[in-house]
Amino acid sequence: MNLIADVLLVGGALGAGIYCFVLARRLSRFNDLENGVGGAVAVLSAQVDDLTKTLTAAQSVANSSSGTLQELTERADGVAQRLELMVASMHDLPATQEAAPKPQAPPEAPAAPAAGDAGTANETEAPVFFRRSGS
Structure with a gap:
């Protein structure tokens, strides 16, 4: 037994x-680093690191852009206030300049009719270049 x-x-x-x-x-x-789940985990870990770096860079760029935009907005506000003051001061000025008359062009002389057209054409009719014969 x-x-x-x-x-x-x-x-x-x-x-x-x-x-x-x-x-x-x-x-x-x-757990093989090339073909197994270990490799997938290693690749995902590397991608997470890359995304973290990219996110940090994007945040720093966004912060600097925000600062630049803030400065530009403040400058634009200052310029807008100065323009408002200028426009307001322009309304207070008296109208000293009167509109100067525009020079007029001398009237043109009417064209003289040609020698052969004096009796055949009416002055209100357009010249006829082509006449269609009735068929």
Whole structure:
């Protein structure tokens, strides 16, 4: 009976050893940095680092742009106030300049009719270049 118990105990130990060996190989393939989940985790970790750097750079650019925009807005407010004062002061000025009359062009003389057209054409009619004959 002891012999059967020892054989079963050795068989169980061998089975557990083979199971651990297979499990270790699967775990090493699972954590492989090129093909397994370990590689995916490593790539995602690198991407998170890159995104963090990009986000930090974008925040710094946004902060500097905000500061520049604030300065430009303050300058524009100052210019707008000065323009309002200038326009208000222009309304208080008396109208000293009168509109000067525009020089007029001398009237043109009417063109003299040609020698052969004096009696044939009416002055209100347009000259006829082509007449269609009725067919």
